[in-house]
Amino acid sequence: MSPSIELINTGSELLLGRVLNTHQQWICRQLADRGYEVTRQICVADDGPSIQAAARESLGRADLVLTTGGLGPTSDDITRDLIAQLLGRPLALDAAVLANIKERFAKIKRPMPRSTEVQAMVPAGARVLANLNGTAPGLAVEINPNPFRENKRGSWLILLPGPPRELRPMFSESVLPLVLEEFPPAQAFVCRTLHTTGMGESAVEEKIAGSLQPLVASGLELGYCARIGEVDVRLIARDEKAAATVSQAEAIIRQLLGVLVFSDGDDTLESTVVQLLTARKKTVALAESCTGGLIAHRITNVPGASAVLVCGLVTYSNDAKKNLLGVRGETLAGHGAVSAAVARQMAEGARERHATDFGLAVTGIAGPSGGSAQKPVGTVFIALADGRETTVEERFNPFDRETFKFVTSQQALDLMRRALAWEDK
Ligand code: ATP
Ligand code: MG
Secondary structure: OOOOEEEEEEOHHHHOOOOOOHHHHHHHHHHHOOOOOEEEEEEEOOOHHHHHHHHHHHHHHOOEEEEEOOOOOOOOOOHHHHHHHHHOOOEEEOHHHHHHHHHHHHHOOOOOOHHHHHHHEEEOOOEEEOOOOOOOOEEEEEEOOOOOOOOOOOEEEEEEOOOHHHHHHHHHHHHHHHHHHHOOOOOOOEEEEEEEOOOOHHHHHHHHHHHHHHHHHOOOEEEEEEEOOEEEEEEEEOOOOHHHHHHHHHHHHHHHHHHHEEEOOOOOHHHHHHHHHHHOOOOEEEEEOOOOOHHHHHHHOOOOHHHOEEEEEEOOOHHHHHHHHOOOHHHHHHHOOOOHHHHHHHHHHHHHHHOOOEEEEEEEOOOOOOOOOOOOOOEEEEEEEOOOOEEEEEEEOOOOHHHHHHHHHHHHHHHHHHHHHHOOO
């Protein structure tokens, strides 16, 4: 039987809406991708009674309880103390952890505040989980027998730090191996997510559901997740034929959706584009108007982007389009800044002026004002120049400004991706 798992996120900032509880999504996803399901999740304030009550209740039900946050050195970081108190396990200074913390401070050439020493306090019998990006280690405690459960069956309690850049590597390096060892999966489990763009959720379902029906009838779990500008198709199988079932389903989907599928793992659209450009040794110059640099931002989030991105120009005004890209005054006057003709000249100008293989340009009306009957708010032109020809696509994205910018950047990146993917054909 799969273990019951409960997640307790601590932090008043989460309840005040100051910080989005991304741990909830990230941890649940990590576990779900390996066949474990979080049975309950709760978010509590950083105060003694709330944290202890939540831990007591969860330990009364679950085989595995995870907490996040409150392992830092400040006065509001009280999870470690409260849990030690709840479990009746004294805290003792762990010399190895302390040495580790001192070493980290020495490395960054800063004096170690005394308050940091508290992070080297470890409850009796707890396992220390290394923190590769910070000073507070995680803690894993096996509670067996578990006095909070009626049948006294043992549970694990794992305490994780709050900062995502500390929690995530710790979870992957230490928590997942522990979970797999202590709660070995009872059956095979294969999960694959295909990322698609360029088609809405219901259209994707309509296209593939029928052909996948026989596999679904024999145990394939099929799920859809619509995000902005993207639809994920999730394939899960849980028996001895799991790997074959998921591969068969993937082949059917790829055949039906073709180039709409851009990744089958953790690759984003931008990382896919960077990989394709890198593999083909091609470069790109961007000319962005309505996306305000978002395409450049997304591309530069990908490690290795410098090999393919030569420059990103945010040419918001007509003058900038003329001076920085060579868009002609007559074209702007005759067609307007948001037009196929201007998008074309922006892409060609960016490419020529920066001697790149590709020029990618966007111009559009984000709104809420600035629309007209012929060009309503949401109108966008996206152009890709490759030296031989220039493709211009008109799109309509009538959304709030931020969504508009994201969807437009998605369409531009996808135009680039499809051009590169076709080169294989
Ligand atoms: P620190 O040493 O930084 O104090 P900590 O282990 O005590 O770490 P918290 O103080 O609870 O953790 O949180 C530190 C920061 O981590 C928060 O300000 C917040 O930005 C981020 N954080 C905490 N919990 C979450 C969460 N559930 N989702 C996303 N971010 C979070
Ligand atoms: Mg803290």
